[in-house]
Amino acid sequence: MDSVKHKLIKFRNSKAFTPLLALIFLFIFNFFYIDGFFQIEIKDGRLFGYLIDILNRGAPLMIIAIGMTLVIATEGIDLSVGAVVAIAGAVAASLIGGEMQITPAGEIVYETVTTVPVAVLAALVVAAVFGMWNGFLVSSLKIPAIVATLILMVAGRGVAQLITKGQIITIYYEPYFVIGQGYLLGIPVAIFIVAAVLLIVGLLMRKTALGLFIESIGSNDVASRYIGIKEKQIKFIVYIFSAICAAIAGLIITSNVKAADANNAGLWMELDAILSVVMGGNSLQGGKFSIVSSVIGALVVQTLTTTVYAAGITPEVNLVIKGFVVLIIVILKSDIFKEKLNLLVQRGDRV
Amino acid sequence: MINKILSTKNLSLKITITLFVVSFLICSLIYPGFFSWQNFFNLFIDNSFLLITAIGMTFVILTGGIDLSVGSVIAFVSMVIAFLLQQGLNAFIVIPLGVMIGGCFGAIMGLIIQKFKVQPFIVTLAGMFLIRGLSFLISVESISIKDPIFNRIANYHIPIAGGAISVNVVLSLVVLALGMYLAHFTKFGRTVYAIGGDEESAQLMGLKVGRTKVLVYTLNGLCSGLAGVAFSLYMLSGYGLHAEGLEMDSIASVVIGGTLLTGGSGFVFGTLFGVLIQGLIQTVIMFQGTLSSWWTKIFVGILLFVFIVLQKVISNMKTTKNEFNN
Numbered sequence: 001m002d003s004v005k006h007k008l009i010k011f012r013n014s015k016a017f018t019p020l021l022a023l024i025f026l027f028i029f030n031f032f033y034i035d036g037f038f039q040i041e042i043k044d045g046r047l048f049g050y051l052i053d054i055l056n057r058g059a060p061l062m063i064i065a066i067g068m069t070l071v072i073a074t075e076g077i078d079l080s081v082g083a084v085v086a087i088a089g090a091v092a093a094s095l096i097g098g099e100m101q102i103t104p105a106g107e108i109v110y111e112t113v114t115t116v117p118v119a120v121l122a123a124l125v126v127a128a129v130f131g132m133w134n135g136f137l138v139s140s141l142k143i144p145a146i147v148a149t150l151i152l153m154v155a156g157r158g159v160a161q162l163i164t165k166g167q168i169i170t171i172y173y174e175p176y177f178v179i180g181q182g183y184l185l186g187i188p189v190a191i192f193i194v195a196a197v198l199l200i201v202g203l204l205m206r207k208t209a210l211g212l213f214i215e216s217i218g219s220n221d222v223a224s225r226y227i228g229i230k231e232k233q234i235k236f237i238v239y240i241f242s243a244i245c246a247a248i249a250g251l252i253i254t255s256n257v258k259a260a261d262a263n264n265a266g267l268w269m270e271l272d273a274i275l276s277v278v279m280g281g282n283s284l285q286g287g288k289f290s291i292v293s294s295v296i297g298a299l300v301v302q303t304l305t306t307t308v309y310a311a312g313i314t315p316e317v318n319l320v321i322k323g324f325v326v327l328i329i330v331i332l333k334s335d336i337f338k339e340k341l342n343l344l345v346q347r348g349d350r351v
Numbered sequence: 352m353i354n355k356i357l358s359t360k361n362l363s364l365k366i367t368i369t370l371f372v373v374s375f376l377i378c379s380l381i382y383p384g385f386f387s388w389q390n391f392f393n394l395f396i397d398n399s400f401l402l403i404t405a406i407g408m409t410f411v412i413l414t415g416g417i418d419l420s421v422g423s424v425i426a427f428v429s430m431v432i433a434f435l436l437q438q439g440l441n442a443f444i445v446i447p448l449g450v451m452i453g454g455c456f457g458a459i460m461g462l463i464i465q466k467f468k469v470q471p472f473i474v475t476l477a478g479m480f481l482i483r484g485l486s487f488l489i490s491v492e493s494i495s496i497k498d499p500i501f502n503r504i505a506n507y508h509i510p511i512a513g514g515a516i517s518v519n520v521v522l523s524l525v526v527l528a529l530g531m532y533l534a535h536f537t538k539f540g541r542t543v544y545a546i547g548g549d550e551e552s553a554q555l556m557g558l559k560v561g562r563t564k565v566l567v568y569t570l571n572g573l574c575s576g577l578a579g580v581a582f583s584l585y586m587l588s589g590y591g592l593h594a595e596g597l598e599m600d601s602i603a604s605v606v607i608g609g610t611l612l613t614g615g616s617g618f619v620f621g622t623l624f625g626v627l628i629q630g631l632i633q634t635v636i637m638f639q640g641t642l643s644s645w646w647t648k649i650f651v652g653i654l655l656f657v658f659i660v661l662q663k664v665i666s667n668m669k670t671t672k673n674e675f676n677n
Contacts, residue, residue: 077472143659146417146472147602147612154599155652158645166643271480274473284473316491316591319484326477327463334467 015281016293019300022279026303034310046183050306058302059190060085060249063197064269065276065298066291067245070201070238072277073218075286076138076145078239081246081273083156084130085266088123088250090163093260095119096173116175124247130156131243135236153270160262169260180255190252194295197248201291214238218286268319275326276301283333362665363658364609364621371628378631382638389514394630399519400425400581402626404597405604406530407574409622410567412605413534414546415614416471418568420460420478421575422597423486424453426590428579430486432501433494433589442500449583450576456482457572461565471568479598486591493590496583505584519581526577530619533570543567547614596648600629603655611662628654 011017030037030050040049064081071078095114114122130152137148171177182189205211216224217231225231246266254260280297282289301322308318331337379386395402404421411418428449435445460478464471496502508515534540542563545553554560582594608625610617632650636642 079476137656141660141663143663144612146419147659150419150599150602151652151655154596155649157596158648158652161643161645162649166645268480271476274476284470314487314491316484316487319480320488321484323477323479323481323484327474327481330469330473330477331463331467334469336467 014293015288015290016296018281019279019293019296022300023296023303026300026307030303030307030310034307037310042186045186047186050310052188054299054302054306055191055194056188057306058299059188059194060252060266061269061272061276061302062194062295062298063245063249063252064242064273065280065294066197066201067242068273069277069280069282069289069291069294070205070214071145071242072274072282072284073214073286073289074235074238075218075221075284076235076238077149077274077284078134078242079146079149079270080130080134080152080156081242081249082266082269083153083160084127084243084246085250085253085269086160086260086262087130087156087163088127088247089254089260089265090160090169090262091126092119092123092176092251093169093171093254094163095122096171096176097169116173116178119176120179120251123251124244127243127247127250128240131240132236134243135239138239139232139235157262160265164260164262166262168262171254171258171260177255177258180252180257190256193248193252197245198291198295205291210234215286215288218289271322271326272298272301275322275329278326278329278333284330361609361618361621363661364618364624366661367607367609367621367624367628367658371624371631374628374631374635378635378638382635385634385638387514388512390634392511392514392516392520394627394634395520395523396517397585397633398626398630399517399523400578400585400594401597401600401604401629402523402623403526403581404571404575404578405601405608405622405626406526406619407571407578408601409530409605409608409610409617409619410534410543411471411571412547412602412610412612413543413614413617414564414567415550416464416564416567417475417602418457418460418571419472419475419598420456420482421571421578421601422594423479423482424456424572424575425579425582425594425597426592427456427482427486428453428576429583429586429593430489430494430589430591432580432583433496434489436496436498436501437494442498442504445501446580449580450573453576453579454569454573457575458565458569460572461568464568465561465564483591486589489589489591491591493588493592495588501584502587505587517584519584522577522581526574527619527623534619539563539566544615547611547616549615599655600651603651604629606655606662607658611666612659 037050040047040051068078096119134149134152137143138145178189180190184192213229213234216229217234221231250266253265276298277294279300280290280293282294305318309315408418408421431452432445432449436442460474463469463474504518507518542558545558546560546563550560583589604625605622606612607628608621610621629651633647636646
């Protein structure tokens with residue numbers, strides 16, 4: 001009995017509690033207001049339904065949120081993820097560059113410049129280089145992370161437009177669509193990608209000392225340096241990792257919409273990612289972090305988006321709601337607010 | 352002599368001014384028709400809204416803060432102005448209203464930053480999305496401004512030195528003069544520098560740190576509101592996607608103009624040259640003809656990077672020298 005109660009208290013205090021509560025609240029709302037929200041159908045051996053849709057469409061955000069969690073855990077921030085999404089998409093699309101051609105025999109053939117693995121690898125490598133740039137600015141030059149990544153946030157879209165030559169590149173090559181539209185065992189491939197990233201990062205963070213190092217840097221980077229943690233290298237790696245996560249998301253997005261749009265791919269994604277991390281109970285001041293609760297946070301954000309779409313409200317309202325939610329959470333989490341709340345509670349006790 | 356030029360605290364600003372003059376002269380040699388008063392005035396005409404918002408940003412950065420919401424505020428103000436003018440409201444009511452809206456947003460964000468001790472970037476980042484979203488709530492489409500009074504103000508040209516400038520230019524230069532006065536000749540300005548230098552010391556000295564910080568964000572909000580008016584006069588339309596990424600141009604202007612990103616040191620006057628250099632890049636790309644518009648973003652990014660590194664080098668030089676003197 002006692003251990004059950006103990007576990008419940010532990011769960012109540014865990015980071016995952018608040019986002020789960022928010023998710024359940026949204027689900028209850030949707031259960032009443034959206035018809036067939038919990039229905040899952042099987043068509044042609046594939047699962048369909050709102051829940052699958054949320055998981056599938058939320059995949060890019062979940063992956064970016066994982067990378068962002070690690071950056072924020074070192075007391076940093078990465079504003080450039082949206083731009084990196086666009087760059088990675090542009091690189092992959094321009095390398096695949098499929099063209100539809102009709103052979104003299106009347107057959108339709110899709111030509112590609114390179115194969116899918118090469119395009120995917122190239123996109124990841126290019127993103128990693130931009131991640132190194134961010135990491136270099138923050139760890140070696142000690143530029144505040146907001147400004148360092150702001151440079152890439154704006155200039156990065158310019159780079160993406162440079163790669164696509166200012167046009168939207170349409171992809172015709174079908175094998176590439178597997179990433180964002182394919183199904184494996186009836187479940188969208190994108191969900192498997194999320195699971196894989198989550199598993200790898202989770203193992204790295206909890207089974208090696210890397211997670212502890214990151215938390216230590218976020219709590220006190222000077223002290224961490226004195227006890228021999230290679231603070232510079234770890235900060236550097238964290239930004240590379242965030243960029244790679246953004247690139248994977250970019251690949252999923254371009255594959256899903258069959259095009260690379262330098263202007264709109266990943267637009268405003270940085271806010272969604274930060275919102276997911278903050279909603280997951282992770283502090284912007286760095287330190288202790290939980291990847292799983294960030295992923296749940298991302299699901300909450302995606303559910304919110306899906307709800308707005310399903311309810312038929314203008315999608316732009318999303319920006320307002322999300323901006324508002326970030327402000328509220330940040331205020332609720334501030335030390336001053338907690339102090340005031342505690343004072344109120346104490347006064348209540350005395351009465 | 353060389354030591355005197357290199358050692359003073361405004362080395363970064365001197366480099367910026369030299370860079371601007373030299374590049375303007377080089378461009379004049381390369382491109383025929385580049386060197387003219389009108390082309391020089393055009394730098395001011397095309398960037399007056401940037402100058403206005405960058406002056407507000409200078410104060411914010413001087414306190415060691417940052418405001419990422421300025422572009423969104425400009426978009427929202429342009430949208431409100433376009434919408435209200437479409438509804439038939441008088442331009443002379445709508446214009447002050449636009450400025451006030453900006454001031455209100457700034458004040459709210461400043462209050463949240465100060466009262467709850469939240470980092471400025473997250474509050475203004477949330478504000479950036481919130482306010483841009485609000486402008487889409489008015490309309491998703493772009494609204495063009497057809498109001499006769501507003502159009503007359505927009506098209507009014509003041510002849511000067513064989514060329515002409517727009518009302519916006521006068522507006523931005525007035526804001527520049529006011530900004531310089533506020534920063535260098537008032538108690539408020541000295542408090543701003545003190546906060547940027549060391550907030551705790553400023554507090555211990557008995558300066559009104561909290562009030563000044565809220566006022567700085569309000570001032571920046573007012574500037575972005577006014578920049579929104581200038582932008583509407585320049586574009587003659589309101590649109591939710593207007594002025595995207597302007598926050599970066601604005602921050603870049605301040606940094607290139609010689610203000611330290613960590614706060615406490617810099618000049619309002621320098622920001623003018625930060626704006627002019629960016630304007631010059633745009634003009635050169637236009638004159639060059641074959642380069643596409645997105646190169647501007649990339650060049651500004653590179654320039655911002657170079658100047659941040661320059662700041663690091665200068666501040667490192669200072670610390671080593673101080674150690675040597677001691």
